[in-house]
Amino acid sequence: MKNHIVSAFRLTFVMLAVVGLYLAIVYGGSKILPTQGNAEIIHYKGQKFYANIGQEFKSEKYFHGRPSNVNYNAAGSGASNKGPSNKEYLETVQKRIDTLRMQNPEMGNVQVPVELATASGSGLDPDISEEGALYQARRIAKMRNLSVEQINTLIKDQTQKPFLGFFGPSKVNVLKLNIALDQLK
Template structure:
């Protein structure tokens, strides 16, 4: 019996040190090299922190680029999706309501041209980014409301489009918070 317990206790001690001391310190060390140094990348406007770049926030005013809908009301403490499948009648009503609302605020857009990400929530409910196409489809509305040229807004979207990681991994994306802060700065 001692033959089996002694190695098990040693292995437990080694794993305890590795997983509760060494691994967290290693992750914290790597985090120092990320934007924000591991504390999250804050977005600052007029000397104040207006949000975190990697947590989605609600923008529904016609003066701003709208974000992706959230199933959790943009509550970072309760991140998660709706868990409703694409054939769920309640989910379909919710998506239809989002489409109708989008069309009311963007009357020059055809229903078939609405990017799916503007009417469906993400798995986390906190996506901070949109595709460049989803941002550009909103340009006409914002140009009309703010009195800014469409070309200037398209240039702003292009300037805030982030390329895929190493040009290979993931899609091009636009951080909505950073884009809206830059829009206010115009």
């Protein structure tokens, strides 16, 4: 019995050391990120927004982000868990594509960027690709009486390059892009 208790204590201390080291590495790693592992809060027009949580924009005057299977509710993040062979999922994606083509008729039969038709794993992705933003540029220019060049320049200015130049893709934060869009005039 004494051998079992001693073995249990040894295992407990070894696991505490391993888990503690892991947590220290994760915490330390988060501190080198641009937001240092914290939420990025933006105050705009008397409201508080979290730039690292997807927001819903319904107006045709704004860029739209990725669809959300949780209605952008950060308390219940999650995916649909339906794969590309699921008929219901394929119908949902096709409806999203049809809606995007209807909202952006200027784009004709140009392929819809995948992130505009599919929800992310968390349902809260705040970013889209530069291509996803450019796909919507003509609609935004038309709705706001701006030139497409102005909108494209704004998109280029708001595009975040990969972390350290090569970690991850270029991306555009939809909330920040829409705030910058409001500040154009």
